[in-house]
Amino acid sequence: MEFRYASLPHRVIFGAGSSRTSLAAEVEALGAERLMVIASDRDTALVDELLAPWRDRVAVRFTGVRPHVPDSVAAEARRMAVDHRVDGLVSIGGGSTTGTAKIVALTTELPIIAVPTTYAGSEMTPMWGMTTAARKETGVDRRVLPATVVYDSDLVATLPVDLAVASGLNAMAHCVEAYWTEASNPIVRLIATEGVQALAEGLRGLAGTERASGASAADAGTDTAAARERLLYGSFLAGMAFATAGSGLHHKICHALGGAFDLPHAQTHAVVLPHVLAFNAVAAPESAAMMARALGADDAVAGLRDLASAIGAPRGLAELGLTREQLTEAIDLVAGRLPIANPRPVDRADVEAILTGAFSG
Incomplete structure (x- = not known):
């Protein structure tokens, strides 16, 4: 038997309620002072609750999440990150939300904390995707791999x-x-x-x-x-x-x-x-x-x-x-x-x- 296996540098927090008990500590450990929070408008109430303990670290919120990350969405999110001098990303949502954070990280090399609210699984991968002129481009780059993933089964209860x-x-x-x-x-x-x-x-x-x-x-x-x-x-x-x-x-x-x-x-x-x-x-x-x-x-x-x-x-x-x-x-x-x-x-x-x-x- 012959094979090669490379382990990626994951940090995972898994457990019911962990977004409320552990996320603030992970944000603190990240050391970022000007965070961009990426989440859909439909998750506003949840996001407001989760970021309350570290609200003073949030420089800007991006809510223009769309499936398959159109290039126009990518451009706007990247522009906001630069304009607001962001030094870290927190994504709260499904695969499209995580994907948007990855596209920002691809060009800025900003660290990501991902809090998934669906069963996408993309938060564990260095894969990214973006759609331009109705064609989806994908790639692999370790710059987009989230630094920390917080899995909280309470967050999928209303899915x-x-x-x-x-x-x-x-x-x-x-x-x-x-x-x-x-x-x-x-x-x-x-x-x-x-x-x-x-x-x-x-x-x-x-x-x-x-x-x-x-x-x-x-x-x-x-x-x-x-x-x-x-x-x-x-x-x-x-x-x-x-x-x-x-x-x-x-x-x-x-x-x-x-x-x-x-x-x-x-x-x-x-x-x-x-x-x-x-x-x-x-x-x-x-x-x-x-x-x-x-x-x-x-x-x-x-x-x-x-x-x-x-x-x-x-x-x-x-x-x-x-x-x-x-x-x-x-x-x-x-x-x-x-x-x-x-x-x-x-x-x-x-x-x-x-x-x-x-x-x-």
């Missing part, structure tokens, strides 16, 4: 169940792809397997929830606190696995769809994942077997599809708003990125089959 489901499957996609990228190794696969199991258990914990619009994870079942904690733990592991393994066919498809058509990020991952898994599982039987065991199933593909059905995951790209005309453009976009390293060789016909299947669900 709408449909978004919690999509976000959890987004994290699952990080784990699944980590099994077979070129940079994968036995350690990453162990982390990914633990992540798949934790995410599946957490998602099943929400399965009995009524998924009416606005329903939240706090409304589900009798043991939702444990389910939220398992999901957050799984997303942490998913981010760790993705940080080392990097992206492959699945993420390249989802990035193309999100950048070109502004499809919702987490839901797009949730829809596409079973189709890419079905395509690749036959070429990576050992990894598929590990995944199946983590899902509590005999077959990885069937296990993932059963889980998605049980938790009410979105089924097709058409459901997310993609039109048939855009489907043709999407196939051209992804095919234009070939060759893509993958455990099974992939050509244009394969891309067309995967996306056509994902379109109809």
